[in-house]
Amino acid sequence: MSSSNSETKSAGQIANVMNETRVFPPSGEFSAKAVIGSMQAYQTLYAESIADPVAFWERQAHEHLHWFEPFHTGLEWNEPFAKWFVGGKTNVSYNCLDAHVVAGRGDRVAFHWEGEPGDKRTITYAELLADVSKFASALKKLGIQKGDRVSIYMPMVPELPVAMLACARIGAIHSVIFGGFSAEAIADRNDDAQAKLIITADGGWRRGKVLPLKQTVDEALQKSPSIQHCIVLKRTENDVTMKPGRDLWWHELVADAPTHFPAEPLDSEDSLFILYTSGSTGRPKGIRHTTAGYNLYAKRTFQWVFDYREEDIFWCTADCGWITGHSYIVYGPLAAGATQVLYEGAPNAPAEDRFWDIIERYRVTILYTAPTAIRTFIKWGDHHVEKHDLSSLRLLGSVGEGINPEAWMWYYEKIGGGRCPIVDTWWQTETGGIMMSPLPGAIPCKPGSCTMPMPGIIPRIVHADLSDVGTNEGGMLCIEKPWPGMLRGIWGNDDRYRDGYYGKVPHMYLTGDNARRDEDGYYWIMGRIDDVINVSGHRLSTIEIESALVSHPSVAEAAAVGRPDELKGQGIAVFVTLKNHNPSDNMRDELKKHVRKEIGALAVPDEVRFTTALPKTRSGKIMRRLLRDIAAGKESGQDTSTLEDFSVLARLRSDEES
Ligand code: WTA
Numbered sequence: 001m002s003s004s005n006s007e008t009k010s011a012g013q014i015a016n017v018m019n020e021t022r023v024f025p026p027s028g029e030f031s032a033k034a035v036i037g038s039m040q041a042y043q044t045l046y047a048e049s050i051a052d053p054v055a056f057w058e059r060q061a062h063e064h065l066h067w068f069e070p071f072h073t074g075l076e077w078n079e080p081f082a083k084w085f086v087g088g089k090t091n092v093s094y095n096c097l098d099a100h101v102v103a104g105r106g107d108r109v110a111f112h113w114e115g116e117p118g119d120k121r122t123i124t125y126a127e128l129l130a131d132v133s134k135f136a137s138a139l140k141k142l143g144i145q146k147g148d149r150v151s152i153y154m155p156m157v158p159e160l161p162v163a164m165l166a167c168a169r170i171g172a173i174h175s176v177i178f179g180g181f182s183a184e185a186i187a188d189r190n191d192d193a194q195a196k197l198i199i200t201a202d203g204g205w206r207r208g209k210v211l212p213l214k215q216t217v218d219e220a221l222q223k224s225p226s227i228q229h230c231i232v233l234k235r236t237e238n239d240v241t242m243k244p245g246r247d248l249w250w251h252e253l254v255a256d257a258p259t260h261f262p263a264e265p266l267d268s269e270d271s272l273f274i275l276y277t278s279g280s281t282g283r284p285k286g287i288r289h290t291t292a293g294y295n296l297y298a299k300r301t302f303q304w305v306f307d308y309r310e311e312d313i314f315w316c317t318a319d320c321g322w323i324t325g326h327s328y329i330v331y332g333p334l335a336a337g338a339t340q341v342l343y344e345g346a347p348n349a350p351a352e353d354r355f356w357d358i359i360e361r362y363r364v365t366i367l368y369t370a371p372t373a374i375r376t377f378i379k380w381g382d383h384h385v386e387k388h389d390l391s392s393l394r395l396l397g398s399v400g401e402g403i404n405p406e407a408w409m410w411y412y413e414k415i416g417g418g419r420c421p422i423v424d425t426w427w428q429t430e431t432g433g434i435m436m437s438p439l440p441g442a443i444p445c446k447p448g449s450c451t452m453p454m455p456g457i458i459p460r461i462v463h464a465d466l467s468d469v470g471t472n473e474g475g476m477l478c479i480e481k482p483w484p485g486m487l488r489g490i491w492g493n494d495d496r497y498r499d500g501y502y503g504k505v506p507h508m509y510l511t512g513d514n515a516r517r518d519e520d521g522y523y524w525i526m527g528r529i530d531d532v533i534n535v536s537g538h539r540l541s542t543i544e545i546e547s548a549l550v551s552h553p554s555v556a557e558a559a560a561v562g563r564p565d566e567l568k569g570q571g572i573a574v575f576v577t578l579k580n581h582n583p584s585d586n587m588r589d590e591l592k593k594h595v596r597k598e599i600g601a602l603a604v605p606d607e608v609r610f611t612t613a614l615p616k617t618r619s620g621k622i623m624r625r626l627l628r629d630i631a632a633g634k635e636s637g638q639d640t641s642t643l644e645d646f647s648v649l650a651r652l653r654s655d656e657e658s
Contacts, residue, residue, distance in 0.1 A: 015474070015538050015602070020405050024412070025444035026421050030394070034307050034441020042442040042452070049455035056456055057484050061085050061296050064335075066099050068265035071292070075482065080502035080509075081489065082482040083269050084293035091263035092272055092295045093136075093169035096334035097129040098263060109339045112313070112362050113158050116205035116345025123158055125337070128165075131158075131254075133261035135166040138253040142197070142229060146171030146264065149195040149274065151227075153177045153186060153217055155204020156344040159233050159250065160320045161330050163199050168272060169263050175274045175286070178321030179204055179211060180618045183219035185284075189276050190224035192286055193491060197229050199250075203236035207346045214240040221246075268292035274491045275323055277429040278617065285500075286491030287323075287429050294432050295331055297485025301433040301454055302332030305423050306366050307395060307440050315341040316368040316397075317355070322619050323429040324399055327485075328368060332433065347373065352380045356388035367415070368397035372620035374407050377415075379556040379579055385414050395440055397423040401621050402525050404547040408447035426450035426525050428511065430501070432485030435459075436523050448547065449522045456483055459523060461515055466505060469516070474526050474541060477515040478508035514541055531624050533562035534570045538602055542624060545572065545605070548598035552591060554578050559614050559622045563607070563631035571606035573631035575614055583610045607631065 031037040036045065049056040058074040061084075071088030100106065106126030113121045123131075144150065150172050154160040160176075167174040175193050177186055190198065200217045203210040214232055218241065221227055232240065233250040242249075269290045276284040302308060314333055318324035333340055341362050347355050355377075359367065377385070396416050403411070403424055412422055421440035427433060435457050436450040443451050453459050458480040461469045469475040486509065490497040504510055514526040526532075526541030533540045542560045549558035557577040565571035576591065584590075588608045596604050615623045 015540055020446060020448050022405075022409075023444050023446055024421070026441050027419065030421065031441040033309070034439075035303060035309075036307075036439045037441045039442050039444075042439050045455050046453070050458055053456045053458075053481055053483070057084070057293075057296070060300055061088075061292065061484075064299055065090050065292060065296055066095050071268055077482055079507065080498050082293075082486060084290075084482075084484045085268040085296075088268045088292060089265040090268065090292050090295070091169065091266050092291055092331060092335075093132055093165045094263040095295055095299075096165060096168075096331065097125060097132060099335075100125045100337045101129050105337060108337065110334065111158055111161075111340055111342045113342045114344065114358065115157070116208075116343075116349050121158060128158075128162070128334075130259040131162045132165045132169060133259055134254040134257035135159075135162055135250075136169040137257045137261040139166055139172065139197075140170055140261075141257075142248075142253070144170065144172050144197060146266070146270070148172045148197070149175055149193040151175050151177055151186070151190050151193065151195040151198040153179060153181075153198060153200045153213060154233065154320075155179055155201055155206075155211065155213065155235060156319055156342060157201070157204070157233070157235055158342065159201075161334075161342075164273075164320065164326075164330055165334075169261070171264050171266050171270055173271045173273055175276065176321050176326070177276070178319055178618055179213060180321075183216050183223075186217065186220035187223040188284065189286075190220065190227055192276075192283070193274055194226045195224070196226060197231065198224075198227055199231045199233070201233040201235040202240045203238050205236065205345050205349075207349045210236045210238050212238070218243075266291050269488070271488075273326065275326065275429055277323075285493070285496065287487045288489050288491050289432055289485075290488050293484030293486075295335060297433040297483065298327040298332035299335035301485075302328060302336050302338070304439055304454065305425060305434050305437045306368070306397065308333075308336055308338055308366075312338065312365045312394075313341060313362055313392070314338050314366045314368070315343075315359070315362070315364045317343070317347075317373065318368070318370070318399075318619075323427075323432075324368075324370075327433050347376070348380070351384070353384035353387055356385050356390060359390055359393065360388045363392040365392055366395045366397070367393060368399065370400040370620050371398055371403040371407060372401065372616060372622075374398070374403065374411050375550075375557050378407065378410050379577075382414055390415060390417065393417070393420050395423065396420045397425055397437075399425045399427070400619060402527065402543040402547075403448060404543070404550040405447035406547070406551045412447075421445055422447075424448070424450045426513075426523070430487040431479075431483075431511075432487065435479070446522055448543075449518075449524050451522050453523070456481075459515070459517075460508060461517060462505060471519050472516050474514050474516045474539070476505065476529055477511045477513045477523075477525070478505050479511065480508055482509075528624075531561070533560065533572055535562075535565075535572060535602060536568045540572070540603055544599065545574065545595065545603050548595045548603070549574060549576060549591060551598060552594045554580070554587065555591070557614055557622075559624055559627055560605070561624050561628040561631050563628070565606065572603065573607040573609065573627075574605040575609050575611050575627055577611060577614060581612055 054074040069089040071085035073086040076083040274286040425434040425437040438451040461475040545560035546558045562570035
């Protein structure tokens with residue numbers, strides 16, 4: 001596609017104003033041991049994968065999954081509906097557990113778990129298999145059938161992955177609801193999925209306090225007519241009310257359950273889980289993933305991106321309630337037979353060095369966390385890090401938002417000691433697994449870039465008029481062909497799936513993000529399409545303005561949004577959190593000057609507001625759409641069910657621009 005109308009093209013184009021030139025190649029030592037150890041090796045693999053993606057994935061599926069019955073067709077594509085590995089029968093919990101035990105690796109540690117109060121458990125693959133078998137048999141006994149939906153609302157204890165895997169073992173579809181969500185949000189999700197069962201705990205530990213999970217579930221169940229039973233795990237021993245006939249204790253259910261309970265052979269396309277994610281408007285959508293394709297994609301991307309080796313100790317700090325926890329705590333690492341750290345609580349309990357303490361004690365080699373956490377650590381100060389020996393680390397990862405180059409540098413130097421590559425992984429709940437990321441032994445890192453696509457993934461960037469962008473021009477990021485990990489739809493709403501992901505750009509998956517590709521073929525995510533700021537016809541991406549602000553030594557975090565401006569169409573408003581929370585008199589002007597120097601006059605904010613915290617989703621993403629309303633002086637009518645801390649919003653509204 002090419003545009004003959006250059007005027008439309010320049011008007012629709014997103015300006016690239018970021019000028020990051022630092023490049024960090026992996027050390028020779030790192031590359032020498034890596035699974036994929038050179039750019040050439042990556043390019044060969046990639047070229048092979050896109051020459052015939054279906055044949056490529058068929059081969060991967062044969063080699064990396066256990067099949068009770070082989071599949072006969074690699075892909076059936078009836079746009080926008082994909083079926084991978086058709087006719088095959090497998091089981092995700094078999095691939096994650098039995099496969100290792102059968103291979104004589106049952107004594108390998110699956111999880112080093114640590115509760116927030118400091119209690120510890122070490123669980124081998126054989127033990128995990130026994131726990132999952134018991135719970136799967138208990139679910140079956142309770143009448144849970146293949147295809148039934150099961151909500152899970154639990155703290156980060158080993159029983160959370162056990163519950164997920166037990167569902168997978170019998171073909172029940174789990175819907176994990178993050179333990180910070182309200183009763184209202186739980187009821188909505190129970191209702192949308194028509195869940196029959198909910199699994200919870202008496203409580204979970206968070207910053208020294210007990211989160212009363214069961215109590216919240218009780219409230220939700222008043223509005224969840226589809227739920228027949230509630231299983232309750234004893235974790236915190238606080239008082240809970242058990243409703244006779246409906247509520248059952250986990251420990252009683254598994255007391256006499258058999259430790260051998262065979263995994264049911266399931267169809268490749270049987271649903272594995274639903275995971276609700278907030279759309280920019282309207283009700284949360286239940287993203288649906290299925291069995292074989294998802295499991296394969298999570299496993300292989302885990303092995304490629306994290307360069308996983310036998311001796312590694314992997315720690316992903318996400319909660320299992322997010323896609324990151326599904327794919328890179330449960331289904332990817334376990335399918336690969338990895339040893340992991342699992343931690344229940346907050347990063348500042350009991351003190352702000354808890355993460356570094358954990359890394360030191362377990363000799364963690366690979367850390368996977370989010371930019372919001374990294375920016376928080378920067379704010380808390382380097383002294384917390386410097387107290388600990390982090391020399392076991394060899395690789396770092398980032399996910400969830402763009403990482404500002406200055407935060408990247410801090411992560412690289414302070415946490416990685418200048419020796420660990422950083423895999424900045426771009427992907428979505430919908431994509432099932434990582435879509436773009438450095439392969440750490442092969443692709444040199446550039447701070448702020450997710451670098452290059454995974455094998456089999458073909459990104460394409462187009463203007464609003466659907467013409468292809470040129471080098472360094474921003475546009476809508478799409479994916480050309482189906483891949484095994486892709487969502488299979490939105491639960492109960494095929495139209496919303498088709499319109500949202502395959503409606504606007506013909507024959508391609510629309511990611512909803514903007515991106516550009518630089519002269520070296522590196523991809524740079526520029527933020528959500530809806531967040532673009534249009535100043536006098538120049539379309540600016542939020543991340544670039546924010547990264548310029550974060551590169552100022554006093555700034556901890558920043559969010560940039562557009563606000564109505566009669567002259568320019570949109571002006572720029574920025575919300576800034578300072579490291580010391582104490583703006584000097586001329587800080588506003590200083591920041592404006594700083595942006596002018598870093599980017600240019602075009603991007604200078606019209607309004608700078610200081611705030612002690614930014615509104616974020618519970619998974620830690622900055623909620624720019626709420627800030628947009630505040631900057632425009634409007635009350636927000638938007639869905640705030642995923643907002644982490646309502647008080648932040650109230651504070652922002654009342655903060656004067658003085
Ligand atoms: C954003 C999280 C820049 C992006 C796995 C995407 C990122 C959305 C990155 C999906 C990254 C995630 N760089 N942006 N490395 N990772 N995003 O569904 O806007 O919670 O579309 O999945 O987060 O968020 P989700």
